[in-house]
Amino acid sequence: MTSPSPEIAVVGAGIAGASAAYRLSELGLKSRVYEAEGHPGGRMASAVIDHASFDHGAQFFTTRGREFRHVVDAAAADGAVKVWTHGFDAPPDGYERWRGVPDMTALAAWLLREAGVPGHFDQRVDDLKHLDTSAIVLTPPVPVSLALAQDSNLEPPKKLLTRLRSVExxxxxxxxxxxxxxxxxxxxxxxxxxxxxxxxxxxxxxxxxxxxxxxxxxxxxxxxxxxxxxxxxxxxxxxxxxxxxxxxxxxxxxxxxxxxxxxxxxxVQVLEESAFVWGDRPVIVMAGEAFNGPKVEGAFDSGRHAAEKIAELVS
Ligand SMILES: Cc1cc2nc3c(=O)[nH]c(=O)nc-3n(C[C@H](O)[C@H](O)[C@H](O)COP(=O)(O)OP(=O)(O)OC[C@H]3O[C@@H](n4cnc5c(N)ncnc54)[C@H](O)[C@@H]3O)c2cc1C
Incomplete structure (x- = not known):
């Protein structure tokens, strides 16, 4: 029998998946990212109608945490993000709202580029066992990730399952x-x-x-x-x-x-843990905006923590 690939498989190239791949690379671990769509970004999405371009998922992000801010500053120095506004109301509240350049997909794309991780785009994963790896980071929305794990006969233990099913x-x-x-x-x-x-x-x-x-x-x-x-x-x-x-x-x-x-x-409600971990060969780490804190920054943090958990487990 051949042993599984040493590369970590990351499912989803939204901000959580891109953040996981970026952190894995910082920690000296290789990863492969599988994305169902033809491009990174996930719900940080863009669209084009004729000559008009749109951000149509997340419109902006904030940077409250030190780690996210550090990465956003590096992306800004490369021109991938910039401050959009200091507030939507008049007078503005002074708090920075950031956007991607040219659009909101840019931050996930920048993270993958910096990590040197080639994305496998237009590749919807339908069986986790086919990924031939010892560790998987799952980042689609919780019901999608859960269905994927169950369809792959890699269901989480009952305690986690009950809590995952409660996420609306x-x-x-x-x-x-x-x-x-x-x-x-x-x-x-x-x-x-x-x-x-x-x-x-x-x-x-x-x-x-x-x-x-x-x-x-x-x-x-x-x-x-x-x-x-x-x-x-x-x-x-x-x-x-x-x-x-x-x-x-x-x-x-x-x-x-x-x-x-x-x-x-x-x-509607966020799980307090930064990610859920279960299984062995493959070990599964489920992450994304439903863990620890919502929105773009919460998803980034969760992806980062997922990478750190994997690094602990494989070292
Ligand atoms: C309309 C809208 C407005 C929002 N506004 C804001 C805002 O202004 N500010 C803010 O901070 N947040 C906002 N959010 C929330 C923010 O977009 C999300 O919290 C964040 O982008 C989630 O990132 P994620 O990586 O966890 O998930 P996602 O971005 O959903 O990434 C998961 C990825 O997994 C892929 N995928 C799914 N199934 C599979 C599969 N089987 N195989 C391979 N790939 C798969 C998906 O295509 C997707 O790219 C908004 C969201 C929406 C929808």
């Missing part, structure tokens, strides 16, 4: 519009965040943000509206979005549109 996710419907002209009523930085609005959570003018040359607006419906309208046809969602966009920014003339339903927009 909010939904977000994103509607993207390419426009005839730049919208008038948005602040100069291009971001409008609505905390208690029943209809919309965010409007991003991608041109003002610096993501698109052509007029391009991303609209995130609120979590409540997304849940209520989830099964409505796309044309009803675009009508809903344009009505509320006009109410917020004034008249706009849409040219093209796209609807994206984000089933896993963010965990």
């Amino acid at each position: 996710y909010k939904r977000t419907i994103a509607v993207l519009f390419s426009l005839e002209e730049h919208p008038g009523g948005v602040p100069s930085h291009g971001g409008m965040q609505f905390v208690d609005d029943p209809d919309l959570a965010f409007i991003s003018d991608n041109a003002a943000k610096g993501v698109s040359e052509a007029p391009a607006v991303t609209i995130h419906l609120s979590n409540d509206a997304s849940l209520a309208l989830w099964n409505q046809p796309d044309h009803e969602l675009t009508e809903y979005a344009i009505k509320h966009l006009k109410a917020k920014v004034g008249p706009v003339v849409p040219l093209g549109s796209m609807v994206q339903r984000w089933r896993y927009a963010g965990p």
Whole structure:
């Protein structure tokens, strides 16, 4: 029998997977990253309609922790990220919101490049046992990772299983519009965040943000509206979005549109551990934004801790 590859397999090239690969490389361990999509970024996603470019998943990230800040500073020095704004309200709260350059996928791409890890893109993993490795980092959303582990007959022990099954996710419907002209009523930085609005959570003018040359607006419906309208046809969602966009920014003339339903927009509650570990040959480490802290920074931290756990186990 041949022994498994010494390379660690990382499933997912979102920020958690890219962070895991980056940290593994810092710790002197080789990894392979498998990504179902054709590019890195995951929910730090971008899209193009005609000549208009969009960030349509995460719109920005913050840097509260020292380790994430250190990496973000290095990525900024390379031009992969920059501060978008110091606040969406007037006056701004002064706290930095960062974005990717040219778009939000750039940070995960930069991490993989720096780690020297070639991504295996367009490669959806459907059986973990086929990865031929002694250690796997799983970073898709918890229900997706759990189903993958179960389908591979590598189910976690009951205690972990119960806790993983308890993780629920909010939904977000994103509607993207390419426009005839730049919208008038948005602040100069291009971001409008609505905390208690029943209809919309965010409007991003991608041109003002610096993501698109052509007029391009991303609209995130609120979590409540997304849940209520989830099964409505796309044309009803675009009508809903344009009505509320006009109410917020004034008249706009849409040219093209796209609807994206984000089933896993963010965990309702976060598990306190930074990752879950089980199994042996392969050892499985499940990580991502549902562990330790949510959002981009939480996912980064979880991926990093997953790499450190693997390093402890294989040394
Ligand atoms: C609409 C929306 C708005 C958001 N806004 C913000 C924000 O403004 N600020 C913020 O900080 N956070 C925001 N978030 C949350 C943030 O995007 C996530 O917390 C973070 O990107 C999650 O990263 P991750 O690596 O854990 O997961 P993901 O980004 O989901 O990465 C998992 C990757 O695994 C891949 N994958 C899945 N199954 C397989 C398989 N079987 N084989 C191979 N690959 C697979 C996926 O394609 C994906 O690339 C937002 C999220 C959404 C959806």
